Amino acid sequence: MWKPDRSSNEPLYQQIADDIERRISYGEFPPGSLLPSERKLADQLEVNRSTVVLAYAELRALGIIESRTGSGTRVSKYKWGATPKHTPNWHRYVEGGSFLPNLTFLRRIREALQKDKSLIDFASGELGADISPVKEINTLIDENHYTEYLGYDDPQGFVPLREALVSYLSQYRGIQATESSILITSGSQQSLYLITQCLLTPGDAVAIEDPSYCYSLPMFQSAGLRLFRLPVDQQGVRPEDVRTLYKKHRIKMVFINPNYQNPTGALLDAERRIELLNVASELGLPIVEDDPFSLTSYDGMPPLPLKSIDPIGSVLYIGSFSKIAASGLRVGWMVAPHSVVERLADARQQMDFGLSVVPQKVAAQFFKSPYIQPHLDRLRMHLLYKRDLLIEALRNELPGLVSFSIPQGGLHLWCKIIPEVNDNKLLEEAIRNGVIFVPGSVYGSDSGYVRFTFARPMADEIVPGVSKFAASLRSVLA
Numbered sequence: 001m002w003k004p005d006r007s008s009n010e011p012l013y014q015q016i017a018d019d020i021e022r023r024i025s026y027g028e029f030p031p032g033s034l035l036p037s038e039r040k041l042a043d044q045l046e047v048n049r050s051t052v053v054l055a056y057a058e059l060r061a062l063g064i065i066e067s068r069t070g071s072g073t074r075v076s077k078y079k080w081g082a083t084p085k086h087t088p089n090w091h092r093y094v095e096g097g098s099f100l101p102n103l104t105f106l107r108r109i110r111e112a113l114q115k116d117k118s119l120i121d122f123a124s125g126e127l128g129a130d131i132s133p134v135k136e137i138n139t140l141i142d143e144n145h146y147t148e149y150l151g152y153d154d155p156q157g158f159v160p161l162r163e164a165l166v167s168y169l170s171q172y173r174g175i176q177a178t179e180s181s182i183l184i185t186s187g188s189q190q191s192l193y194l195i196t197q198c199l200l201t202p203g204d205a206v207a208i209e210d211p212s213y214c215y216s217l218p219m220f221q222s223a224g225l226r227l228f229r230l231p232v233d234q235q236g237v238r239p240e241d242v243r244t245l246y247k248k249h250r251i252k253m254v255f256i257n258p259n260y261q262n263p264t265g266a267l268l269d270a271e272r273r274i275e276l277l278n279v280a281s282e283l284g285l286p287i288v289e290d291d292p293f294s295l296t297s298y299d300g301m302p303p304l305p306l307k308s309i310d311p312i313g314s315v316l317y318i319g320s321f322s323k324i325a326a327s328g329l330r331v332g333w334m335v336a337p338h339s340v341v342e343r344l345a346d347a348r349q350q351m352d353f354g355l356s357v358v359p360q361k362v363a364a365q366f367f368k369s370p371y372i373q374p375h376l377d378r379l380r381m382h383l384l385y386k387r388d389l390l391i392e393a394l395r396n397e398l399p400g401l402v403s404f405s406i407p408q409g410g411l412h413l414w415c416k417i418i419p420e421v422n423d424n425k426l427l428e429e430a431i432r433n434g435v436i437f438v439p440g441s442v443y444g445s446d447s448g449y450v451r452f453t454f455a456r457p458m459a460d461e462i463v464p465g466v467s468k469f470a471a472s473l474r475s476v477l478a
Contacts, residue, residue: 001114003045012047013054020055021064024075030090031077035065038073044115100218105427105442112431120465122437122452125262125411126327130458131382133325136371137362144365152353155345157184157333158360164367165333172295174308175317175335183341185348186355187332188290189217191318192255194334194344195288196223205249208444209237211414213262213290214255215444229444230254232261234405236268239275246283253286259303260293263443263451264414265407273306280314287315292323295376297409298384313337321363323411324379329359386454386462387413393466401473411455414440417448417473425476433475435468 004015023029035041038056042049056073059065067073101107109123156162162179169175185191192214200206202224208214210229220227228245230237236258245251256276258268268276280287287306294302307317321331334344348354366372387406390413394402404415417426423439430436440449457465 001044004047013051013058016041016045016047016052016055017058020059021062024064029075030088031075033075033090035073035075098224099222102218103216103442105423105439106216108427109436109438112436116431116434118434119431120435120461120468121456122435122454122465122469124456125453126322126456127325127379127411128456128458131379131455133366133371133375136369136375137326137366140362140365140369140371144361150357153355153357153360155349155354156180156341157182157355158357158364161331161360161364161367162333164364168367168372169319169335172302173291173319174304177335180338181335181341183334183336183344183348184355184360185332185334186330187322187327188292188318188320189219190348191332191334192217192288192290193219194347195253195316196220196225198344198347199286199340200225200252204252205245207242207245207251207254209256209261211263211440211443211445211449212255213257213443216438216442230256232264232266234266236261236266236272237276239272239279242276242279242285243283246285251285253288254280255288255290256306257290257292258306259291260296260407260410262293262410263412263438263440265405265410265412267303267408268306273309277306277310277314281312285314288318289315290318292318292320293410295324296380296383296411298380298387299408300377300380302409307335316340324376325363325366329363330355331359331363382459383411383455386457386459389459389462390452390454390466393463397466397470398473411453413452413454415450415452417450419477421448421473421476423447426472429476430469430472433468433472435465435472437469 002019004012006012008015020029020035029035036044038049038052042052045052056065056067060067063078064076065073066076102110113119113121113123159179161184162182165182166177166179169177185194196219200223203226205226205228206220207228207230208220209232211232214220226249228249228251230241230245237256242251242254256268258273260267276287279285289306291305294305297303305317307315317335319333321329334341336344391406394404394415401418402415403418404413407413423441427437427439438451438453439447440451441447443451454462
């Protein structure tokens with residue numbers, strides 16, 4: 001975000017006025033559109049409110065903006081003497097459309113992280129720089145100069161990457177597949193988006209774990225789907241609940257994250273896995289299995305996915321490079337019947353003509369390199385260390401105030417706050433104190449739960465981060 005230059009001889013208010021005028025002339029703020037309040041803009045630009053007051057006064061004097069009590073400050077519809085008779089009502093367009101915006105909490109978290117880079121980040125569900133294979137990926141990029149023609153690629157994804165995934169899935173996940181049954185996506189969320197848009201119809205009922213990462217994705221509501229809950233306990237979902245939902249609501253699909261579930265960290269019990277597949281085959285129900293965390297298993301013995309024991313093809317399997325290596329490459333994959341892959345590849349091509357081939361080449365090289373197993377070993381060791389730091393800090397800082405189950409894999413710890421607490425007040429107080437997390441209500445839970453992602457912060461930030469969180473909790477409970 002643009003900030004005024006404090007070393008410039010030009011007054012700060014004038015720099016701000018000039019920037020706003022420029023953005024208005026570019027059409028970023030069309031005639032009639034609402035500008036940020038003086039207080040909010042001052043906060044964004046890290047200046048005194050009086051500085052913004054002066055900037056707005058300068059623009060009002062030029063006739064570029066106008067302010068009315070109770071209506072805020074808006075761009076003049078008659079700026080520079082022109083009367084734009086046909087300016088679109090962009091606010092109405094923004095509020096319309098069928099694709100819903102992110103949840104309020106998630107927008108607030110993103111805004112806070114963009115504004116303050118010093119926040120200790122327990123919110124972002126990704127690996128930190130200290131445990132990502134940055135050196136290995138840079139080595140692969142240096143060794144493999146991607147200088148050949150960079151045209152549109154195969155709609156299903158880069159063929160060498162799909163071939164590398166055939167070997168990877170067989171060796172590491174026990175899944176037998178061919179390259180024609182694999183679709184490359186820009187991460188798990190695109191896989192879920194394609195499924196909800198192309199394989200389901202508005203009004204269809206689907207079953208989703210409770211709590212679940214899926215509740216944080218408005219794409220399900222945007223697709224017009226009816227969501228029904230599958231409660232998650234320490235052994236995962238109960239297969240009989242799937243049968244009950246089918247009888248009552250005729251659900252069309254089941255979405256499940258069986259290995260170190262996000263956010264609870266639960267591992268689906270072995271007997272329940274078999275029973276779930278039996279229920280699905282009996283009812284002809286497809287299961288969408290999101291499996292981003294299995295290889296983080298701290299004991300080095302990753303649980304196999306449902307797909308590996310799926311004898312009749314009931315499971316659509318989703319994997320991702322993000323949670324084991326590099327989220328910024330935006331590489332994910334789906335294993336599905338070829339007819340499904342063709343349908344989704346066609347839809348995805350309509351969206352973007354396929355993914356960038358360069359990150360796909362990097363991922364393919366990584367899967368085929370000698371770096372992957374040593375990286376996974378280091379990743380598990382560091383995640384276990386960070387998990388233990390977080391647990392010890394919570395026990396020391398908040399005895400009797402929180403409870404949690406200890407995950408055996410994954411990136412998150414699901415924490416219950418024992419006293420009643422307001423999620424919004426706690427989040428805002430934590431941000432003021434320099435730490436951020438995701439309230440559990442984002443994932444469909446009642447108020448009073450917290451998801452701590454211990455993979456994202458540096459190891460030396462975890463204890464101070466918990467201390468800041470504890471101070472925030474005590475403050476809102478006082």
